[in-house]
Amino acid sequence: MKCFLIAVLIVGGMAVATAAADLDEVVARGELVWAADQEGGGPHVFPDPANPRQLTGFEVDLAALLAEELGVKPRFQQGQWDRLPLLLGRTADCVINGIELTPERQRDNHCSRPYFAYSLQLIARRDGPIDALGKLAATGPKGRWRVGVLTGSAAESVMRSRTDLEVDVIGYDGTIDSLEQLSTGVLDAAVMDDCIFTFYADRFSRLRTVERPFAGGFYTILTARDTPRLSAAIDAALGRLIADGRLKALYDRWDLAGRQQMLLLRDAGEVPIARQKSLGELCRDTLPLLIRAAGMTVLLSCLSFPLAVGIGLAVAVGRMYGPPLLKPLLTGYVEVLRGTPLMLQLYAIFFLLPKIGLALPALVAAIVALALNYSAYESEIYRAGLKAVPPGQFEASLSLGLSKWQALRHVLVPQAVRIVMPPVTSDFIALFKDTSVCSAITVVELTKRYSVLALSTGRIVELAVVTALLYLCMSWPLAMLSRWFEQRLERPAAGHGLTEG
Amino acid sequence: MITVSSLTKSRAHVRVLEDVSLAGAEGTVTALVGPSGSGKSTLLRCLNGLETFDSGGITVGGHRLTPGSHAPALLERLRCDVGMVFQQFNLFAHLSAVNNVALAPRVVLGLSSADARARGLDLLDRVGLRSFADARPATLSGGQQQRVAIARALAMRPRVMLFDEPTSALDPAMTAEVLEVIVELARDGQTMVVVTHDHAFAKRAASHVVELAAGRIARQGPPADVL
Numbered sequence: 001m002k003c004f005l006i007a008v009l010i011v012g013g014m015a016v017a018t019a020a021a022d023l024d025e026v027v028a029r030g031e032l033v034w035a036a037d038q039e040g041g042g043p044h045v046f047p048d049p050a051n052p053r054q055l056t057g058f059e060v061d062l063a064a065l066l067a068e069e070l071g072v073k074p075r076f077q078q079g080q081w082d083r084l085p086l087l088l089g090r091t092a093d094c095v096i097n098g099i100e101l102t103p104e105r106q107r108d109n110h111c112s113r114p115y116f117a118y119s120l121q122l123i124a125r126r127d128g129p130i131d132a133l134g135k136l137a138a139t140g141p142k143g144r145w146r147v148g149v150l151t152g153s154a155a156e157s158v159m160r161s162r163t164d165l166e167v168d169v170i171g172y173d174g175t176i177d178s179l180e181q182l183s184t185g186v187l188d189a190a191v192m193d194d195c196i197f198t199f200y201a202d203r204f205s206r207l208r209t210v211e212r213p214f215a216g217g218f219y220t221i222l223t224a225r226d227t228p229r230l231s232a233a234i235d236a237a238l239g240r241l242i243a244d245g246r247l248k249a250l251y252d253r254w255d256l257a258g259r260q261q262m263l264l265l266r267d268a269g270e271v272p273i274a275r276q277k278s279l280g281e282l283c284r285d286t287l288p289l290l291i292r293a294a295g296m297t298v299l300l301s302c303l304s305f306p307l308a309v310g311i312g313l314a315v316a317v318g319r320m321y322g323p324p325l326l327k328p329l330l331t332g333y334v335e336v337l338r339g340t341p342l343m344l345q346l347y348a349i350f351f352l353l354p355k356i357g358l359a360l361p362a363l364v365a366a367i368v369a370l371a372l373n374y375s376a377y378e379s380e381i382y383r384a385g386l387k388a389v390p391p392g393q394f395e396a397s398l399s400l401g402l403s404k405w406q407a408l409r410h411v412l413v414p415q416a417v418r419i420v421m422p423p424v425t426s427d428f429i430a431l432f433k434d435t436s437v438c439s440a441i442t443v444v445e446l447t448k449r450y451s452v453l454a455l456s457t458g459r460i461v462e463l464a465v466v467t468a469l470l471y472l473c474m475s476w477p478l479a480m481l482s483r484w485f486e487q488r489l490e491r492p493a494a495g496h497g498l499t500e501g
Numbered sequence: 502m503i504t505v506s507s508l509t510k511s512r513a514h515v516r517v518l519e520d521v522s523l524a525g526a527e528g529t530v531t532a533l534v535g536p537s538g539s540g541k542s543t544l545l546r547c548l549n550g551l552e553t554f555d556s557g558g559i560t561v562g563g564h565r566l567t568p569g570s571h572a573p574a575l576l577e578r579l580r581c582d583v584g585m586v587f588q589q590f591n592l593f594a595h596l597s598a599v600n601n602v603a604l605a606p607r608v609v610l611g612l613s614s615a616d617a618r619a620r621g622l623d624l625l626d627r628v629g630l631r632s633f634a635d636a637r638p639a640t641l642s643g644g645q646q647q648r649v650a651i652a653r654a655l656a657m658r659p660r661v662m663l664f665d666e667p668t669s670a671l672d673p674a675m676t677a678e679v680l681e682v683i684v685e686l687a688r689d690g691q692t693m694v695v696v697t698h699d700h701a702f703a704k705r706a707a708s709h710v711v712e713l714a715a716g717r718i719a720r721q722g723p724p725a726d727v728l
């Protein structure tokens with residue numbers, strides 16, 4: 001119950017965010033909503049390892065400084081890194097998340113003056129053959145070198161444009177996925193912003209920096225094109241922070257340059273071993289967050305599935321007994337929803353509907369998308385169920401003077417519902433797990449929370465077990481509940497039939 | 502009570518009924534006999550509008566059916582006055598015996614749940630199944646199911662009852678118990694049309710026998726003459 005309340009509160013918070021707010025609205029609201037992906041990780045924005053409930057990172061500090069300059073409070077909005085710009089004008093005023101300044105981004109959004117200079121660093125295994133960028137110019141013993149990058153990052157576009165190198169560039173969704181893959185030998189090298197590797201280097205003792213960084217650029221803050229006063233205010237604020245040394249003080253606090261120095265020294269000598277948290281500490285720190293996220297998962301499935309069943313049943317009845325004109329429409333509905341990925345439908349509802357003036361809060365969009373998608377499958381199940389009811393049942397109902405709709409309501413549908421109980425139950429459990437795609441539109445549910453925490457703590461396996469147990473703890477009672485329901489339906493309807501009363 | 506005049510019906514270019522005319526007065530029992538495929542079920546189903554026909558006319562229980570499709574509202578009114586009992590019983594599998602009987606009075610006639618149940622229990626009593634009121638159809642024997650089906654059709658207090666081979670799915674013992682109920686109804690003056698292969702039963706219960714052959718009336722008259 002508590003999870004539910006918390007989930008509702010989170011949702012309430014999301015729903016408040018307004019669209020395309022320029023400076024005056026931001027000031028009136030008293031909040032600057034800045035978007036970032038905490039899964040993107042350190043040192044930009046990440047859950048504080050000491051207290052995972054708290055976000056930290058140099059961009060968290062920067063957002064706080066900027067908000068202060070604008071005379072408002074900062075508020076964080078979670079989003080998926082490569083799609084953060086889509087949140088502008090929807091649920092966020094600006095994006096602050098290691099966004100590299102590129103001509104394409106300048107074309108699509110307003111880019112602030114730079115606030116950070118990054119460099120691209122080549123990283124390889126200590127015991128591997130890559131000890132210089134030049135090594136990549138000739139094919140290795142196994143053919144072209146495999147190099148990992150973050151999808152959508154400057155590292156990716158730079159590496160893809162380097163036709164002089166014999167490399168296959170492989171994009172990953174998580175910043176340090178490529179480091180994992182490099183450690184295990186799947187990749188030959190990785191390229192990323194120097195500050196990221198500096199931050200995570202301790203965790204990858206088998207990896208080292210190769211030579212000095214070979215390219216670089218600037219991070220910029222994105223704002224929507226139609227909020228010129230907000231963009232100007234952010235530029236001016238950055239200017240002041242740079243001029244009066246407050247930005248330098250911020251970076252001094254994070255000491256990114258100093259850390260990089262230490263990394264280079266480390267690579268030249270012994271490998272230090274970082275102390276890991278005990279399992280108990282890990283659970284104490286992460287379990288409340290995971291449980292809260294599990295509440296969101298339950299909320300999503302328990303709200304969307306009844307809708308899916310209702311719509312699905314209506315569609316099935318319409319296709320079988322409705323007016324002839326309706327049938328092709330409903331068939332189209334089912335085929336379109338079944339024939340396109342749920343992810344795509346989520347994006348369409350969350351990102352495209354606002355373009356025709358129908359902006360739904362993320363949670364509502366997620367529930368609508370899940371309900372619509374699953375309604376197509378449920379309608380097929382109910383259609384099969386209705387077909388499985390012997391035709392004599394319909395004739396017997398009609399011969400008693402029942403209308404077609406009365407026969408459906410009192411005789412056919414109640415029997416079909418019983419027949420399809422098992423497949424509907426298993427669909428419920430499937431939907432329950434499918435809720436994880438909703439993280440793509442900023443809804444933080446269990447799987448998303450897991451990947452954020454796994455990344456920030458590095459305890460991928462332990463947390464996976466905890467998360468899997470949480471899923472089981474939820475789906476098990478669901479299965480029991482539907483089995484109980486199934487058995488209850490097996491018995492003759494007491495009193496006056498199932499659908500009455 | 503029942504008038505069929507010059508009824509014809511084709512299905513997929515095959516004449517299933519050809520110039521069928523018959524009449525059944527109030528309180529009479531008409532037995533429909535004839536070889537398999539001769540059109541007995543089709544004729545019976547035309548009588549309550551489950552099938553349409555091509556030409557001719559039907560008047561049943563004060564309702565008039567014309568060739569071609571029928572208006573749903575007319576059918577719903579007609580079927581309140583014309584009950585039907587099927588060879589395969591067709592009891593509502595998800596409802597108990599008494600709810601099978603009470604459903605239509607409640608849903609169609611608008612009786613309260615209590616009144617509908619009372620009517621259901623009365624009728625189950627009449628077919629000797631009161632103690633099975635809360636049993637599910639699947640747990641009843643064939644003969645018991647058919648008696649519940651008869652009670653269900655009677656619940657609408659129809660002016661005419663149609664039976665399509667009510668006992669052909671039953672063994673002899675169960676056949677006897679169902680026929681007993683039908684004979685009882687005949688004695689009470691219920692107007693009925695019964696499709697049957699059982700000549701002994703037709704002789705015993707029917708006041709009029711119609712014999713169909715290949716969609717035409719071969720003979721009709723009192724049981725003693727036709728059978």
Ligand SMILES: Nc1ncnc2c1ncn2[C@@H]1O[C@H](COP(=O)(O)OP(=O)(O)OP(=O)(O)O)[C@@H](O)[C@H]1O
Binds near residue numbers: 535536537540541544
């Ligand atoms: N659904 C249908 N589609 C096409 N033809 C049908 C259909 N039902 C019945 N017929 C045909 O209509 C004719 C009359 O069938 P009907 O069922 O009325 O005969 P019946 O006298 O009731 O036979 P039985 O004693 O076997 O029940 C038969 O030739 C049969 O093949």
Ligand SMILES: [Mg+2]
Binds near residue numbers: 541542543666
């Ligand atoms: Mg027949």
